[in-house]
Amino acid sequence: MKFRKAITSLLALSLVGAMALTGCASKSETGTDYPKGSLEFIAPSGAGGGWDLTIRTVAKVLQDTKLVEANMPVTNKAGSGGGVNLAYMQTQKGSEKLISVYSPPILLIELNGSSEFGYKDTTPLARLITDYGAFVVPKDSKYQTITEVMDALKADPKSVKIGGNSAAGSMDHIQFLIMAKAAGVQNLKEIDYISFQDGTATAQILGGHVDLLTTGLGDVQSLVESGDLRALAHTGAERVGEGVLAEIPTCKEQGIDGVFENWRGLFGAPDMPDYAVKFWEETLAKMVETDEWKTEAAKHGWAPAYLNQADFNTFLEETNESYKLILDEIGLSSN
Known part of the structure; x- marks a missing residue:
């Protein structure tokens, strides 16, 4: 009898143990304990640029607000305008941990043939903010307004040397x-655009080696604030930011009826599990409503532009088509 009780007790303990183990596996599989351990946040650029700043700000705000308690170290995978990281993401299919930031180049580098991969080779999660393109000149430049630059290009498309950090056919060029x-300049193909993919475009404009730098507004904020560069215009629909940023006129104010949004969003690995996608959609929707996020956005001149996953996918599809039209016009589309 005692022997039977002992066997029964052992079986009961084994069953409890098996249930516990099964429960743990089920918990992990359904993602109810997600995220755990360390996540892999990636900026597909070097330190200090717009992508780097955006994803580091996301990690900081998520941590400060305790919306995410897992570790969120940020690594930089620079190269090919984001193409190096896109290729890396293909090796991480199904990962629940990888989160990367991107902006228009995730569309442009596939459209112009720089990369075989594009946004459809990731899991778009949410659009977060919109930054804008900025057109800056040396402080002693003869150009006082963006209209003067466009008038010079109308007279002679070779008369102004334009510099940017992106490749020809990518964001700095396209914006x-x-x-x-929009300003009525003809022969867009003939405009001299010089690409400094080594990241030296700012040094080139400061040295007077190009006449105008096309870049991200946030990327030259400190140099505009210091007076080393003058911002002729940005590409937003209305003025943004605080202090010196708020003093920069838009192209629209100067009679150029065009807008270019340097949107930024987060993308997971291809085939990211549904539970992870759901977690990030819910969490990022909460994050953009926090005071911490709004403070950071205002500081950097970012306009709120949150889109959930479904709307972000629609936006990407539509924007991809509009970029293709420009690339077709200048003969840089790979399709």
């Missing part, structure tokens, strides 16, 4: 061409 087209 300027969109504004030039």
Whole structure:
């Protein structure tokens, strides 16, 4: 009898143990304990740029607000305008941990043939903010307004040397061409655009080696504030930011009826599990409503532009088509 009781007790303990183990596996599989351990936040650029600043700010706000308690170290995977990281993401299919930030280049580098991968080779999660393109000149430049630059290009498309950090056919180039087209400049292909993919475009404009730098508003904020560069315009629909940023006129104010949004959003690995996608959609929706996030956005001149996953996917599809039209016009579309 005692022997039977002992066997029964052992079986009961084994069953409890098995249930516990099964419960743990089920918990992990359904993602109810997600996220745990360390996540992999990636900026597909070097330190200090717009992508780097955005994803580090996301990690900081999520931590400060305790919306996420897992570790969120940020690593930089620079190269090919984001293409190096896109290729890396293909090796992480199904990952629940990888989160990367991107902006228009995730569309442009596939459209112009720089990368075989694009946004459809990731899991778009949410659009967060919109930054804007900025057109800056040396402090002693003869150009006082963006209209003067466009008038010079109308007279001679080779008369102004334009510099940018992105490749030809990618964001810095395209945002300027969109504004030039809106200003009535013809022969967009003939405009001299010089690409400094080594990240030296700012040094080139400071050294007077190019006449105008097309870049992100946040990327030159400190140099505009210090007076080393003058901002002729930004590409937003209305003025943004605080202090010196708020003093920068829009292209629209100066009679150029165009807008270019340097939107930024988060993307997971291809085939990210549904539970992880759901977690990030819910968490990021909460994050953008926090005072901490709003303070950071105002400081950097970011306009709120949150889109949930479904709306972000629609936006990406539509924006992809509009970028393709510009690339077709200047002969840089790979399709």
